[in-house]
Amino acid sequence: xxxxxxxxxxxxxxxxxxxxxxxxxxxxxxxxxxxxxxxxxxxxxxxxxxxxxxxxxxxxxxxxxxxxxxxxxxxxxxxxxxxxxxxxxxxxxxxxxxxxxxxxxxxxxxxxxxxxxxxxxxxxxxxxxxxxxxxxxxxxxxxxxxxxxxxxxxxxxxxxxxxxxxxxxxxxxxxxxxxxxxxxxxxxxxxxxxxxxxxxxxxxxxxxxxxxxxxxxxxxxxxxxxxxxxxxxxxxxxxxxxxxxxxxxxxxxxxxxxxxxxxxxxxxxxxxxxxxxxxxx
Amino acid sequence: xxxxxxxxxxxxxxxxxxxxxxxxxxxxxxxxxxxxxxxxxxxxxxxxxxxxxxxxxxxxxxxxxxxxxxxxxxxxxxxxxxxxxxxxxxxxxxxxxxxxxxxxxxxxxxxxxxxxxxxxxxxxxxxxxxxxxxxxxxxxxxxxxxxxxxxxxxxxxxxxxxxxxxxxxxxxxxxxxxxxxxxxxxxxxxxxxxxxxxxxxxxxxxxxxxxxxxxxxxxxxxxxxxxxxxxxxxxxxxxxxxxxx
Numbered sequence: 001x002x003x004x005x006x007x008x009x010x011x012x013x014x015x016x017x018x019x020x021x022x023x024x025x026x027x028x029x030x031x032x033x034x035x036x037x038x039x040x041x042x043x044x045x046x047x048x049x050x051x052x053x054x055x056x057x058x059x060x061x062x063x064x065x066x067x068x069x070x071x072x073x074x075x076x077x078x079x080x081x082x083x084x085x086x087x088x089x090x091x092x093x094x095x096x097x098x099x100x101x102x103x104x105x106x107x108x109x110x111x112x113x114x115x116x117x118x119x120x121x122x123x124x125x126x127x128x129x130x131x132x133x134x135x136x137x138x139x140x141x142x143x144x145x146x147x148x149x150x151x152x153x154x155x156x157x158x159x160x161x162x163x164x165x166x167x168x169x170x171x172x173x174x175x176x177x178x179x180x181x182x183x184x185x186x187x188x189x190x191x192x193x194x195x196x197x198x199x200x201x202x203x204x205x206x207x208x209x210x211x212x213x214x215x216x217x218x219x220x221x222x223x224x225x226x227x228x229x230x231x232x233x234x235x236x237x238x239x240x241x242x243x244x245x246x247x248x249x250x251x252x253x254x255x256x257x258x259x260x261x262x263x264x265x266x267x268x269x270x271x272x273x274x275x276x277x278x279x280x281x
Numbered sequence: 282x283x284x285x286x287x288x289x290x291x292x293x294x295x296x297x298x299x300x301x302x303x304x305x306x307x308x309x310x311x312x313x314x315x316x317x318x319x320x321x322x323x324x325x326x327x328x329x330x331x332x333x334x335x336x337x338x339x340x341x342x343x344x345x346x347x348x349x350x351x352x353x354x355x356x357x358x359x360x361x362x363x364x365x366x367x368x369x370x371x372x373x374x375x376x377x378x379x380x381x382x383x384x385x386x387x388x389x390x391x392x393x394x395x396x397x398x399x400x401x402x403x404x405x406x407x408x409x410x411x412x413x414x415x416x417x418x419x420x421x422x423x424x425x426x427x428x429x430x431x432x433x434x435x436x437x438x439x440x441x442x443x444x445x446x447x448x449x450x451x452x453x454x455x456x457x458x459x460x461x462x463x464x465x466x467x468x469x470x471x472x473x474x475x476x477x478x479x480x481x482x483x484x485x486x487x488x489x490x491x492x493x494x495x496x497x498x499x500x501x502x503x504x505x506x507x508x509x510x511x512x513x514x515x516x517x518x519x520x521x522x523x524x525x526x
Contacts, residue, residue, distance in 0.1 A: 072408050074408075075407060085403075088417075088418060088498075090422055103407075103409065132497065134498060
């Protein structure tokens with residue numbers, strides 16, 4: 001569990017990026033911060049591994065204030081995946097994946113064996129292990145980035161717009177892959193995006209932010225969609241327009257679901273017995 | 282043209298192939314001075330350049346300071362130092378170090394600065410210490426530009442080390458100064474030709490080293506794109522944002 005208590009961050013130039021931010025991020029769930037650029041979502045994420053130090057307030061991981069922890073040690077036990085993969089261009093894929101275990105003093109042979117397993121985990125062929133990052137496609141690089149983030153088997157995985165720079169098809173594929181990984185690995189994932197569709201797809205808890213890290217609404221995707229807190233949220237999630245504003249039309253005895261433009265979005269059938277994934281148990 | 286032939290004749294004259302004033306001895310002196318200067322300049326400039334490049338601090342100070350030093354006329358500096366330190370090798374070595382530090386310093390810090398900030402940010406985010414970032418990320422990726430700095434520094438040292446003999450330190454400059462005094466133009470020209478040959482040789486060696494030190498991952502996958510307009514090597518590249526097959 002990660003807990004923010006009245007956290008503020010003021011940069012040296014006076015910008016108040018995050019103002020009095022409090023939130024509990026539950027363990028083994030995916031929490032997504034979503035908001036327009038400049039809303040402080042990346043700042044909040046980077047305060048968790050102390051890439052940015054908060055100005056006031058406290059951040060605790062499992063009840064332990066991170067201010068008392070060594071920055072380097074803290075970062076090594078938190079996975080970090082960034083937008084451009086951030087791989088070291090002069091190192092082979094396998095060495096990139098094994099970076100953190102090698103820094104932690106794991107013998108090279110063991111670290112490499114583990115790195116190969118991780119390539120399997122993220123759906124990459126082992127034959128890519130000896131390539132350099134520049135020889136991979138953007139999507140493949142991003143998978144390597146995820147493998148590197150998982151290498152030290154961290155409990156927490158921070159992801160800063162990890163799929164922002166790949167094309168929509170590859171992004172959809174990577175999103176599905178992350179959902180699969182999360183089912184298998186059960187990490188506490190903190191994910192930052194400006195794409196509300198991505199947030200609803202991946203998040204157990206979605207946190208919609210406004211400038212200064214102000215929480216406009218937080219909850220499960222269903223909760224937010226069914227009861228947007230205000231016009232800003234309704235507008236942001238597109239509840240009143242486009243493909244999310246659906247209505248039912250009866251045609252030839254079947255119920256057809258149409259979007260606001262009148263295009264068919266699907267047909268109504270009997271729901272699965274389990275209900276949606278974030279329905280109250 | 283005639284003079285040039287006479288100069289080459291002077292170089293290949295057996296009388297100048299040995300002895301205390303022969304070409305080999307002067308060559309060794311010239312190389313020794315150059316090497317000593319290169320080592321001292323590197324010891325000063327590389328750590329300082331790395332410090333500036335890593336922290337991003339003191340850059341403008343270093344640039345203006347070394348730029349100012351670079352503007353000093355080496356001959357004038359040499360004479361002042363010689364008046365103070367006396368005849369010998371110390372004055373030219375110091376004067377040449379002042380000349381060689383700026384390009385090496387610039388190569389060291391610009392090598393660090395040219396690295397994609399996101400690469401360094403992610404190295405820090407996965408838990409590298411500052412020292413590990415310098416050693417495992419910045420030094421290898423900055424090496425091509427550092428070697429470039431050493432290359433231009435060495436070229437200047439070799440060319441300017443001819444002045445060393447002005448204060449009696451020997452080297453290939455001896456032939457030029459002796460020729461000048463005795464109106465022996467073939468000998469003067471021979472001295473120049475030898476210095477030029479040495480400079481070209483060092484250029485060649487550094488060109489090879491520069492190619493070898495470009496990290497493999499950085500050159501990998503290059504030259505496959507025929508649309509690339511320039512054949513020059515890119516010292517550091519960021520991750521492509523587009524898909525590549």
